[in-house]
Amino acid sequence: MKMCNLILMVTVIYAFTQLIHLILNLVNNGFTNFWEVEIIQRNNNALAVIAVSVMFFLLARNVKCGEIFSEKNEKILSIFGKIIGFIGLIFMFMVIFHTDYPYDYYSGMILTVLLGLVLVFFSLIMKIGRKISEEGELTI
Numbered sequence: 001m002k003m004c005n006l007i008l009m010v011t012v013i014y015a016f017t018q019l020i021h022l023i024l025n026l027v028n029n030g031f032t033n034f035w036e037v038e039i040i041q042r043n044n045n046a047l048a049v050i051a052v053s054v055m056f057f058l059l060a061r062n063v064k065c066g067e068i069f070s071e072k073n074e075k076i077l078s079i080f081g082k083i084i085g086f087i088g089l090i091f092m093f094m095v096i097f098h099t100d101y102p103y104d105y106y107s108g109m110i111l112t113v114l115l116g117l118v119l120v121f122f123s124l125i126m127k128i129g130r131k132i133s134e135e136g137e138l139t140i
Contacts, residue, residue, distance in 0.1 A: 007053075007056065008056065008057040011049055011050075011052070011053040012049075012054075015047070015050040015053065016046075018045070018046040018049075019046045019047075021042075022042055022043055022046070040091050040094050040095055041091070041108050041109070044087060044088060044091035044108055044109055044112055045108060045112075047087050048084055048087055051083055051084050051087065052084065054080070055076060058076050059077070062076070069126060069129040069130040069133045070130065071130065073126055074123050074126040074127050074130060077123035077126055078119075078123035080119055081115075081116045081117065081118070081119025081120035081121075081122075081123060082116060082120060083116070084112060084115055084116035084119060085112070085115070085116020085117055085119075085120070087112060087116075088109045088110070088112030088113035088114075088115070088116060089109075091109050091112070092106055092109035092113065
């Protein structure tokens with residue numbers, strides 16, 4: 001658990017330093033560069049890293065307590081998958097509707113959306129695993 005706490009602290013500190021850097025950059029430039037693609041990508045990455053870090057911490061804590069195929073873990077994966085996918089969609093639409101950049105700039109946002117979908121998919125696998133685990137306990 002100590003390693004999980006360390007990983008959580010390092011990733012959250014990294015993400016918050018990215019957000020602080022972006023906010024200071026925006027404030028110093030009078031929010032004139034808010035719609036630059038690099039700024040939108042960094043915001044997308046920082047928010048996704050924060051969400052994944054918190055999700056990883058919650059899952060690790062539950063697994064340490066012996067709750068592997070639990071409804072709690074299923075909900076954590078599902079909720080954070082939807083949050084991360086939504087973050088990716090918001091920033092992708094910000095780039096699409098407010099800039100004229102080619103599709104190469106959308107790759108980070110698309111990967112964030114795909115990460116969210118993968119997490120939701122894993123939550124469904126977790127649900128099936130939980131049902132199989134419950135059936136296995138009943139047959140003993």
